[in-house]
Amino acid sequence: MPSSPDRTDLVVAVAVPVPGLGLLSYRASGPLPPPKGARVEVPVGGRTVVGGVVEPHAVPPEGTDLRDVLSVLDAEPFLPPGVVDLALWVAEYYAAGPGDTLAIAMPPSARRADGGGFRTAAMVTRAAPAPDQILRGPKQRAAIAMLDAASGELPLREMVRRGVSSATIQSLARVGQVVIRQEIVERDPFAGDVDGPWALAASAGLDRPLTEEQASALDVLRASADRRAFYTTLLHGVTGSGKTEIYLRLAAHVIAGRRQVLVLVPEIALTPALVGQFRAHFGARVAIQHSGLAAGERHDQWHRVRRGEVDVVVGTRSAVFAPFERLGLIIVDEEHEPSYKQEETPRYHARDVAVVRGRMAHALVVLGSATPSLESSTNVAAGRYGVLRLERRVGNRPLAAVRVVDMRKEMAGEGTPVTFSRALIEGIAARLDRREQSLVLLNRRGFATVIFCRQCGSSLECPHCSVNLTFHRAARRVRCHYCNYAASVPKYCGECGGEFLEQTGVGTERLEVELRERFPDARISRVDRDTVRRRGAIARILGAVGRGDIDIVVGTQMIAKGHDFPAVTLVGVVSADVGLGLADFRAGERTFQLLTQVVGRAGRGDAPGEAIVQTLYPDHYSVQAAAGQDYDAFFARESEFRRAMHYPPSLSMINVVVKGRTLDAAMRDAQSLADNVRQAKAGQVLGPAPAAIAKVKDEFRAQFFIKGTRRKAMREAIVAAVAARPDLRRRTIVDVDPVSVI
Numbered sequence: 001m002p003s004s005p006d007r008t009d010l011v012v013a014v015a016v017p018v019p020g021l022g023l024l025s026y027r028a029s030g031p032l033p034p035p036k037g038a039r040v041e042v043p044v045g046g047r048t049v050v051g052g053v054v055e056p057h058a059v060p061p062e063g064t065d066l067r068d069v070l071s072v073l074d075a076e077p078f079l080p081p082g083v084v085d086l087a088l089w090v091a092e093y094y095a096a097g098p099g100d101t102l103a104i105a106m107p108p109s110a111r112r113a114d115g116g117g118f119r120t121a122a123m124v125t126r127a128a129p130a131p132d133q134i135l136r137g138p139k140q141r142a143a144i145a146m147l148d149a150a151s152g153e154l155p156l157r158e159m160v161r162r163g164v165s166s167a168t169i170q171s172l173a174r175v176g177q178v179v180i181r182q183e184i185v186e187r188d189p190f191a192g193d194v195d196g197p198w199a200l201a202a203s204a205g206l207d208r209p210l211t212e213e214q215a216s217a218l219d220v221l222r223a224s225a226d227r228r229a230f231y232t233t234l235l236h237g238v239t240g241s242g243k244t245e246i247y248l249r250l251a252a253h254v255i256a257g258r259r260q261v262l263v264l265v266p267e268i269a270l271t272p273a274l275v276g277q278f279r280a281h282f283g284a285r286v287a288i289q290h291s292g293l294a295a296g297e298r299h300d301q302w303h304r305v306r307r308g309e310v311d312v313v314v315g316t317r318s319a320v321f322a323p324f325e326r327l328g329l330i331i332v333d334e335e336h337e338p339s340y341k342q343e344e345t346p347r348y349h350a351r352d353v354a355v356v357r358g359r360m361a362h363a364l365v366v367l368g369s370a371t372p373s374l375e376s377s378t379n380v381a382a383g384r385y386g387v388l389r390l391e392r393r394v395g396n397r398p399l400a401a402v403r404v405v406d407m408r409k410e411m412a413g414e415g416t417p418v419t420f421s422r423a424l425i426e427g428i429a430a431r432l433d434r435r436e437q438s439l440v441l442l443n444r445r446g447f448a449t450v451i452f453c454r455q456c457g458s459s460l461e462c463p464h465c466s467v468n469l470t471f472h473r474a475a476r477r478v479r480c481h482y483c484n485y486a487a488s489v490p491k492y493c494g495e496c497g498g499e500f501l502e503q504t505g506v507g508t509e510r511l512e513v514e515l516r517e518r519f520p521d522a523r524i525s526r527v528d529r530d531t532v533r534r535r536g537a538i539a540r541i542l543g544a545v546g547r548g549d550i551d552i553v554v555g556t557q558m559i560a561k562g563h564d565f566p567a568v569t570l571v572g573v574v575s576a577d578v579g580l581g582l583a584d585f586r587a588g589e590r591t592f593q594l595l596t597q598v599v600g601r602a603g604r605g606d607a608p609g610e611a612i613v614q615t616l617y618p619d620h621y622s623v624q625a626a627a628g629q630d631y632d633a634f635f636a637r638e639s640e641f642r643r644a645m646h647y648p649p650s651l652s653m654i655n656v657v658v659k660g661r662t663l664d665a666a667m668r669d670a671q672s673l674a675d676n677v678r679q680a681k682a683g684q685v686l687g688p689a690p691a692a693i694a695k696v697k698d699e700f701r702a703q704f705f706i707k708g709t710r711r712k713a714m715r716e717a718i719v720a721a722v723a724a725r726p727d728l729r730r731r732t733i734v735d736v737d738p739v740s741v742i
């Protein structure tokens with residue numbers, strides 16, 4: 001029965017954290033109608049969930065009997081209304097549910113009805129004693145002495161830890177000698193982390209002279225920020241050109257104008273210098289947000305931001321939803337990094353969402369990179385973004401000289417497969433002699449990446465995924481890098497029973513072993529997902545490198561990122577080709593970026609740098625352009641390829657993956673969705689076809705692409721197609737602007 005018209009209740013639209021659900025309407029009849037951004041408890045089916053109000057004066061849907069809001073958790077907006085609008089934009093653009101996107105804008109604790117509160121702790125404070133009060137026993141006197149020594153205040157827990165019983169404290173409270181009260185405690189994510197990555201940062205003031213390029217870029221950016229209107233600029237500066245310094249000074253300028261600054265980084269652990277410098281300059285007015293924080297720390301940081309106690313948030317992708325209300329500047333560092341794309345629902349790209357947030361907040365957006373994404377450079381070419389280029393390194397240090405080694409010739413010369421070229425071995429030996437450091441990159445972990453049978457030629461595959469198992473020698477296991485399946489190393493071929501199993505395909509673990517054999521006295525450290533699993537491990541290794549306690553660092557792409565190690569003078573790339581074989585249209589771009597970034601790690605101190613790049617494809621344009629550190633040549637060539645092949649950013653693309661228990665089932669269901677989308681004539685539909693890795697975790701995957709220029713119509717077509725097949729909703733992934741298509 002519809003609600004009666006004479007009631008003056010409000011109808012509110014609520015985003016609920018139930019995957020795939022749209023906005024729901026409820027009746028709000030309490031004394032205080034909930035404002036936009038407030039959390040409410042509402043019934044969904046037979047459950048009660050915490051949702052967010054996105055529209056406090058919604059139009060009631062016709063002919064439905066509305067259920068009541070059960071309770072209003074916030075009298076004031078929990079989320080700033082601007083963040084609610086951003087979340088709704090993300091939900092629509094990335095074809096996700098509004099509840100899914102609102103949820104990532106909140107700290108995890110906020111999704112529980114009791115989670116809006118704070119962690120509190122009992123504090124004991126010395127009260128002014130009346131003259132006639134006598135301390136009775138030695139215990140009470142000891143407690144009072146302890147408080148007086150601590151300027152009159154200590155957490156109750158701390159006093160108990162130091163041997164005062166809580167009965168003693170209670171008795172002091174009864175006679176008015178002390179006051180006990182509950183206080184909000186903030187958890188400082190830096191506490192206990194003095195030797196962590198943040199300690200690495202030099203706390204140089206903001207007064208050292210800028211290079212000419214830095215100064216003129218900063219002038220332009222300050223002027224842009226002062227216009228207080230939306231604008232996006234690409235800060236395209238070669239590795240070591242001093243982009244961080246520009247970010248810091250621009251941030252200080254914006255903060256001086258009483259506005260706030262959001263800094264996005266791809267991964268906190270891999271950007272210790274940047275995080276540390278912001279911390280050093282802005283102290284407690286900086287909040288750090290990333291998924292590595294404990295839920296409590298995240299909660300506290302978030303509320304500090306919400307209360308306006310923070311000028312700068314430095315964080316990973318979800319920090320794009322930080323609850324600022326006076327945002328003046330958004331910086332996206334290393335804007336080309338694929339980790340800005342979330343690979344689960346909502347599949348948003350934080351860089352692109354940052355630009356939208358800048359537009360909504362009338363803020364300046366700065367995208368920084370030495371190797372800008374094709375998307376951003378295309379936006380520059382089209383006049384949508386401005387660009388500032390820094391062509392020189394600070395101190396006019398030269399970029400590393402790059403030597404490309406053709407491994408086909410090298411192997412022909414040696415007669416057997418070799419891991420290291422002669423040039424690389426000699427280069428490392430020379431660095432050891434001169435007490436300089438070397439970085440050796442191979443973007444593949446494990447010891448051997450393929451185990452195959454010499455009798456029948458088959459290779460050892462994961463039983464749950466269509467990928468080869470990797471041999472990890474230290475663990476004496478074979479492992480799947482997709483589903484983490486692990487097993488002991490088989491003695492016989494599973495196909496033919498043959499006993500001649502051979503290992504090929506070198507990974508970082510094997511590199512480390514081979515380097516130790518060749519250079520037994522060298523101090524060698526390995527950085528990959530196997531060695532930095534424990535919290536703080538990467539910080540320890542990077543710290544040791546920074547102090548000069550390591551001679552050779554071996555690692556995956558983790559070592560290629562923004563570290564600044566002045567003593568590294570040689571970078572070796574064992575195989576530049578690892579990513580090139582992937583069936584991904586971005587393979588060439590990824591390879592160029594990785595090579596350019598890692599080469600950029602060499603020669604950042606006073607001694608010049610050298611890079612040695614080993615490859616089987618010395619003529620590939622990604623390798624060539626990276627060796628020449630020629631971004632423009634790469635961009636021209638890659639843009640041409642994307643246009644010719646109809647790949648983004650020359651047009652828009654949506655990747656649709658349908659999972660099934662068999663490949664046939666997945667293909668059949670994908671076919672029906674694809675047919676439906678084709679009828680909408682919104683764009684070109686390619687496929688379905690089995691995905692490049694057709695089976696992952698025992699699920700088969702069929703895939704099709706929608707390509708075209710009408711992104712909205714394309715998205716509506718696939719959303720409608722999935723809506724028409726509710727049985728497929730849970731098995732279908734819709735990825736708008738995909739970053740990885742395998």
Ligand code: ADP
Pocket residue numbers: 208209210211214237238239240241242243244245394562564
């Ligand atoms: P990028 O991020 O562009 O690769 P960084 O910001 O890491 O470059 O800067 C490279 C190095 O140069 C860092 O050690 C930084 O402290 C230093 N640096 C930056 N600007 C200046 C300057 N104006 N004067 C002296 N050193 C600088």
Ligand code: ZN
Pocket residue numbers: 462463464465480481482483484485697
């Ligand atoms: Zn697997």
